[in-house]
Amino acid sequence: MSIGSMLLMVAVMAGVTYLIRMIPFVFFRKKIKSTFIKSLLYYIPYAVLSAMTFPFIFYSTGGKVILGLLGTVGAVITSIKGKSLITVALVASAVVLLAETLIMFY
């Protein structure tokens, strides 16, 4: 993609993201009543993050799926223990680095 096209894409991304935040902030004063819409808006963030994570997390480690799997296990266990975002990210990275180093030596 050319730099010009990339700039256009960035502008569109920024515009859409801003409008989503700005429209209710400036224009809405009432609450959403529909339980279905509220439930939909409640579940969408988790569903989106899940779709973005799986199966791509397994391939995020330079194509070595075994490293991706180990890192995922590390991240899930740390998350179950209720650790912060940074801790979970660091643990997953550390597990991958450790496994990578071990694989190199054996």
Place this chain on the structure above:
Amino acid sequence: MEKSVYTFKHGVKDGLPIGLGYLSVSFAFGVTASMLGIPYFISVLISMTNLTSAGQLAGLTVIATLGTVAEIVLTQLVINARYFLMSLTLTQKLDSSFNTPTRLFCAFGVTDEIFAVASSKKGSIGRKYFSGLMLLPYIGWATGTLLGALSGNILTPELTTCLGIALYAMFIAIIVPPAIKSKGVLLAVALSAGISCAFYFIPFLSGVSQGLSYVISALISACVTALIFPVKEKEDNV
């Protein structure tokens, strides 16, 4: 609503831990972007104009896979739809200092973490507090992206391999704790992961672009979950 008691300084202080967190997360974003071949100034521009992790990663994917403008609009609409509800919820807490120009400016700073902190404050919040709260997260997000994008090219392959997982690990950290507590979130997460995997592995579905597969997976699973487990009033704090 009556004037808020919180000052600009209170906001900056509350924003510090968010800013530090963003520094590391956006570092991973910068590294990921440089691995996808995105020039560093584009990555920094994305962070400075978007200020959102999941939306930016999806946007990167669309750009790196030569997607279309329509595709980027659709992915951003669905992935960032949650900000709509957050902004809506926050309007209930804003004091009279929030005139229209202030709202136009502060809307930009509605992120998951800033929303969480702002909505947990007692009483109303004013424009001084809110702009103070936005300051350090914004600086941290932009700076981390710059550092990550620049070091993506000089880090050893082992380090980029292990940092590649950082952003995804962060998503895991966001979805796992509520999934343990709520059957609805668990269903939404599992269903969405399943559909997304189907798009990836099933030959005739794998022609669908990544950005679009996020959107379809999330919409189907959130619709199904909303019908089976409607959210009750008290859980309504996204």
